[in-house]
Amino acid sequence: MSTITDIARHTFRVESEAVGALASKLTGDFEGAVRAVLACRGKLIVTGMGKSGLIGSKIAATLASTGTPSFFMHPGEAYHGDLGMISPQDVVLAISNSGQTDEILKLIPFLEDNGNIVISMTGSSGSTLARHSRFHLDVSVAEEACPLSLAPTSSTTAALVMGDALAMALMHERGFKAEDFARFHPGGSLGRKLLTRVGDVMRRDNLPCVPPQMLLSDVIIEISNARLGVAAIMEGDRICGLVTDGDVRRAMQKYRSRFFEIRVEEVMTRTPKMILQSARITEAEEIMRRFKIHSLLVTDGEGRLTGIVELYDLMSDNTHVNF
The missing domain is CATH 3.40.50.10490 (Glucose-6-phosphate isomerase like protein; domain 1)
Incomplete structure (x- = not known):
């Protein structure tokens, strides 16, 4: 049976x-x-x-x-x-x-x-x-x-x-191609990944921008207030570096009592990874995964800083899209 x-x-x-x-x-x-x-x-x-x-x-x-x-x-x-x-x-x-x-x-x-x-x-x-x-x-x-x-x-x-x-x-x-499929499925996760641009999801308001001469102890406050984990180092409207909260923690461990004398230019990354705001978010995700980083500076076609995008912004299905 x-x-x-x-x-x-x-x-x-x-x-x-x-x-x-x-x-x-x-x-x-x-x-x-x-x-x-x-x-x-x-x-x-x-x-x-x-x-x-x-x-x-x-x-x-x-x-x-x-x-x-x-x-x-x-x-x-x-x-x-x-x-x-x-x-x-x-x-x-x-x-x-x-x-x-x-x-x-x-x-x-x-x-x-x-x-x-x-x-x-x-x-x-x-x-x-x-x-x-x-x-x-x-x-x-x-x-x-x-x-x-x-x-x-x-x-x-x-x-x-x-x-x-x-x-x-x-x-x-x-x-x-996958891009064609995405055009017919804009509401799905694939459509979002292949059609959404970095400029649609980047953080653009209250960006943590600091001069290279700022003390690290003050940079901590800027990073904390922005809640982004990074700060862009600016000379006027020119991007000259990037510092992360990880950089700050490592500096505290390295310099100890001298930490409050250290300026951000001494620990910043001078050639930070950047991406155009017109790039697809899949490109941003690939750069972050390849270099094992969690944030990218976003620029316009003229090299000006327009935003910061984090890995969370790319992965979250609930991210607000700035159309």
């Missing part, structure tokens, strides 16, 4: 085997489908009924977020008026495991008359939908994971993976 764990393992095995078999089912139609979508001057419209429709919605979302304009169209709604959203320049991806889904087949006369290229994704190359398609993607499976062989399981997984393969191939051919 099968246990609950046995059923889970059986499901994993059957569905993984179904996915593994997809590679052997690829034909020239897959590349043809990719080329057709690349040449498309409209959108890739995905349609499917029931569970295939749910998979189609996910595929359309993946395509849209990876550089291929796409949306899902419910075949039932399409037959009752939504066909008006399809232009002759669009390519249609129709998903049906049997290839005989009535709601999908009813759309074929319109799509043929409208001049749309149809890509089908079915489990039967001899089905009506496959025969009326320009390109056919075979997602047939040996068995469903369902013990009754009724609930779409392996078949929907295979369709989902084939859709992912289509999206990834299109990404590759379009030269789609």
Whole structure:
């Protein structure tokens, strides 16, 4: 008698085997489908009924977020008026495991008359939908994971993976980059990292700026008040160095009773790491990690100090963005 764990393992095995078999089912139609979508001057419209429709919605979302304009169209709604959203320049991806889904087949006369290229994704190359398609993607499976062989399981997984393969191939051919992905996901952490500039997150108010002749004992107060852990050393509007709270602590340990006589220019870093305010925060993060530092002076294009950015500002999802 099968246990609950046995059923889970059986499901994993059957569905993984179904996915593994997809590679052997690829034909020239897959590349043809990719080329057709690349040449498309409209959108890739995905349609499917029931569970295939749910998979189609996910595929359309993946395509849209990876550089291929796409949306899902419910075949039932399409037959009752939504066909008006399809232009002759669009390519249609129709998903049906049997290839005989009535709601999908009813759309074929319109799509043929409208001049749309149809890509089908079915489990039967001899089905009506496959025969009326320009390109056919075979997602047939040996068995469903369902013990009754009724609930779409392996078949929907295979369709989902084939859709992912289509999206990834299109990404590759379009030269789609992480920056492009971020543009479509500005609300996520990746979008924030790749789109946000240093000037958007830097501290710009009440910056701790001190002259090189200031005593370290006074610099401690400036650093403490600013709560940044560093102070910029300035001669007029020229940056001449940087001192950190770590520099101050090491000076206290080194000079001991002479500490109150030491001026900041004696311990400051004379060539501090700096970054332009127009740089992406990923660049700032890389500099900090490479040199094992926690703060950067931020400058404008003319070399003037405009802010200070700390590693915390780059890592925190709750950072206020100064737009």
